[in-house]
Amino acid sequence: xxxxxxxxxxxxxxxxxxxxxxxxxxxxxxxxxxxxxxxxxxxxxxxxxxxxxxxxxxxxxxxxxxxxxxxxxxxxxxxxxxxxxxxxxxxxxxxxxxxxxxxxxxxxxxxxxxxxxxxxxxxxxxxxxxxxxxxxxxxxxxxxxxxxxxxxxxxxxxxxxxxxxxxxxxxxxxxxxxxxxxxxxxxxxxxxxxxxxxxxxxxxxxxxxxxxxxxxxxxxxxxxxxxxxxxxxxxxxxxxxxxxxxxxxxxxxxxxxxxxxxxxxxxxxxxxxxxxxxxxxxxxxxxxxxxxxxxxxxxxxxxxxxxxxxxxxxxxxx
Amino acid sequence: xxxxxxxxxxxxxxxxxxxxxxxxxxxxxxxxxxxxxxxxxxxxxxxxxxxxxxxxxxxxxxxxxxxxxxxxxxxxxxxxxxxxxxxxxxxxxxxxxxxxxxxxxxxxxxxxxxxxxxxxxxxxxxxxxxxxxxxxxxxxxxxxxxxxxxxxxxxxxxxxxxxxxxxxxxxxxxxxxxxxxxxxxxxxxxxxxxxxxxxxxxxxxxxxxxxxxxxxxxxxxxxxxxxxxxxxxxxxxxxxxxxxxxxxxxxxxxxxxxxxxxxxxxxxxxxxxxxxxxxxxxxxxxxxxxxxxxxxxxxxxxxxxxxxxxxxxxxxxxxxxxxxxxxxxxxxxxxxxxxxxxxxxxxxxxxxxx
Numbered sequence: 001x002x003x004x005x006x007x008x009x010x011x012x013x014x015x016x017x018x019x020x021x022x023x024x025x026x027x028x029x030x031x032x033x034x035x036x037x038x039x040x041x042x043x044x045x046x047x048x049x050x051x052x053x054x055x056x057x058x059x060x061x062x063x064x065x066x067x068x069x070x071x072x073x074x075x076x077x078x079x080x081x082x083x084x085x086x087x088x089x090x091x092x093x094x095x096x097x098x099x100x101x102x103x104x105x106x107x108x109x110x111x112x113x114x115x116x117x118x119x120x121x122x123x124x125x126x127x128x129x130x131x132x133x134x135x136x137x138x139x140x141x142x143x144x145x146x147x148x149x150x151x152x153x154x155x156x157x158x159x160x161x162x163x164x165x166x167x168x169x170x171x172x173x174x175x176x177x178x179x180x181x182x183x184x185x186x187x188x189x190x191x192x193x194x195x196x197x198x199x200x201x202x203x204x205x206x207x208x209x210x211x212x213x214x215x216x217x218x219x220x221x222x223x224x225x226x227x228x229x230x231x232x233x234x235x236x237x238x239x240x241x242x243x244x245x246x247x248x249x250x251x252x253x254x255x256x257x258x259x260x261x262x263x264x265x266x267x268x269x270x271x272x273x274x275x276x277x278x279x280x281x282x283x284x285x286x287x288x289x290x291x292x293x294x295x296x297x298x299x300x301x302x303x304x305x306x307x308x309x310x311x312x313x314x315x316x317x318x
Numbered sequence: 319x320x321x322x323x324x325x326x327x328x329x330x331x332x333x334x335x336x337x338x339x340x341x342x343x344x345x346x347x348x349x350x351x352x353x354x355x356x357x358x359x360x361x362x363x364x365x366x367x368x369x370x371x372x373x374x375x376x377x378x379x380x381x382x383x384x385x386x387x388x389x390x391x392x393x394x395x396x397x398x399x400x401x402x403x404x405x406x407x408x409x410x411x412x413x414x415x416x417x418x419x420x421x422x423x424x425x426x427x428x429x430x431x432x433x434x435x436x437x438x439x440x441x442x443x444x445x446x447x448x449x450x451x452x453x454x455x456x457x458x459x460x461x462x463x464x465x466x467x468x469x470x471x472x473x474x475x476x477x478x479x480x481x482x483x484x485x486x487x488x489x490x491x492x493x494x495x496x497x498x499x500x501x502x503x504x505x506x507x508x509x510x511x512x513x514x515x516x517x518x519x520x521x522x523x524x525x526x527x528x529x530x531x532x533x534x535x536x537x538x539x540x541x542x543x544x545x546x547x548x549x550x551x552x553x554x555x556x557x558x559x560x561x562x563x564x565x566x567x568x569x570x571x572x573x574x575x576x577x578x579x580x581x582x583x584x585x586x587x588x589x590x591x592x593x594x595x596x597x598x599x600x601x602x603x604x605x606x607x608x609x610x611x612x613x614x615x616x617x618x619x620x621x622x623x624x625x626x627x628x629x630x631x632x633x634x635x636x637x638x639x640x641x642x643x644x645x646x647x648x649x650x651x652x653x654x655x656x657x658x659x660x661x662x663x664x665x666x667x668x669x670x671x672x
Contacts, residue, residue: 240458
């Protein structure tokens with residue numbers, strides 16, 4: 001029959017076209033991520049920097065200089081509004097620094113312990129446990145900071161020294177954010193520590209090194225850039241952390257570096273401002289975009305630097 | 319190297335025995351070994367301290383929940399009276415959110431992973447996508463909230479005007495007849511789910527990519543050598559082989575959406591509500607009330623973490639127990655999803671051997 005040949009030819013033809021179609025669809029899926037980034041940047045820019053159309057962007061009303069150097073953050077409509085981001089930056093920076101003070105020693109210690117000391121079975125138990133710690137939602141940590149760490153741990157300690165600790169304070173927020181990012185540092189650092197060639201360790205042991213010498217003088221220096229990248233990533237995570245610091249850090253935007261006081265962070269402000277009901281194009285609403293673009297720029301910069309360090313490190317060992 | 323604590327004892331004995339009369343060298347070795355032991359204890363302490371924190375956290379939450387911990391918590395909606403406040407609205411809100419988030423993020427996420435791992439050649443644009451994905455993973459979730467508020471919520475507002483406003487378009491006349499009983503809200507479930515999709519997508523893609531990478535290339539080569547096309551190879555060989563890993567990773571990364579509160583609050587999701595999306599407050603109504611099921615995705619919502627946030631900041635200290643009970647429910651939900659993921663991995667990987 002003459003139809004014998006046609007279906008096979010036709011099906012191959014269709015199949016090739018199918019193939020192209022499917023590949024195009026999959027490409028679109030992957031390209032969606034680029035679109036997302038473009039949309040984020042576009043949305044932030046058109047509301048913060050320059051707005052086409054009837055709306056007025058934030059920086060068309062408030063000068064960049066005032067925004068970056070102003071010491072007062074009072075995001076209200078009308079003449080009383082003050083839009084200096086320094087207080088929010090102080091809050092964010094304090095939380096991130098305290099979080100780093102908690103998470104860097106803890107994460108690095110855990111990474112060294114898991115890769116250099118722990119038996120394989122112990123490691124198999126520790127890793128999922130740390131993942132559970134990382135999987136607990138941010139609101140839970142906020143609750144833990146506000147209702148447990150502040151009243152039951154920090155309050156008794158600081159009352160011994162007769163220091164005044166507020167109910168909302170940056171210290172408790174920083175501590176829980178530190179706990180949250182510890183697993184991140186631990187797992188990233190462990191990866192780079194484990195990828196340090198075994199020959200380096202064996203050579204050090206052969207020269208009579210103790211385990212401490214091997215860990216601290218050989219392995220950690222060899223993995224240093226990777227560890228640094230992990231620290232940076234954790235720092236940027238702490239800067240962007242939202243619910244825990246909103247709950248535990250309070251809602252007062254004050255330019256202070258005292259961790260015993262409450263201080264609003266950039267993320268805390270954004271949550272607070274979006275729960276209020278201000279008009280869509282009012283300046284108090286537009287200030288969310290200005291703070292958002294600042295937050296985005298800071299975290300993106302840190303992430304890019306961290307990725308760059310990590311890539312350079314990988315090249316060295318391949 | 320494998321057992322902790324035994325700090326190169328052989329080397330100690332070997333070196334210290336012959337030179338024991340040189341007290342200076344001996345002391346230096348002892349000091350180094352002591353230092354090593356102290357360091358190992360510090361590392362061990364730090365590691366187990368993080369686990370202790372986990373235990374303290376869970377204990378503190380269970381302890382705080384006394385006073386509200388009861389089964390009626392999951393049957394009742396929120397209330398200004400802490401004795402009656404419950405999480406029904408949040409549970410249903412989170413259910414719908416995670417359902418649609420999974421619906422959106424799984425096809426797109428797995429599709430992107432397949433493209434990046436199986437199809438893409440190393441071109442400039444592909445490198446751009448890869449760099450971009452790793453940067454997107456580090457964007458704070460609240461920034462996606464801003465995007466969702468500005469793009470998705472505005473789109474929903476336009477739809478709302480089309481469907482129940484006076485400016486309805488003629489083309490929409492047909493739909494208006496059918497949909498006028500289904501009010502559309504600007505802050506609806508779909509808007510929330512689309513935003514959460516963007517939040518979880520980078521991690522979904524990364525975990526799917528990892529599972530695809532673990533499929534041995536001999537499988538692909540064999541399939542291609544037998545005359546299969548690239549897509550046939552992917553669809554019939556690679557994806558089935560990677561399925562256990564993909565499904566576990568995708569379930570785990572999508573479930574992170576359940577704990578996300580910040581982007582939803584940015585969208586203007588309700589914090590205090592007694593309303594359940596589509597008025598579906600029991601699983602039975604999912605079958606018996608089809609019109610309400612249709613309504614639910616376009617309805618307003620709250621979610622479990624939002625309710626917990628709201629209870630945590632109440633000044634009335636009785637709400638502490640309510641918040642803690644809410645956290646217990648949230649953690650149980652997350653834990654059961656993790657358990658499901660583990661079971662899926664266990665059963666799906668039984669058939670595969672290589």
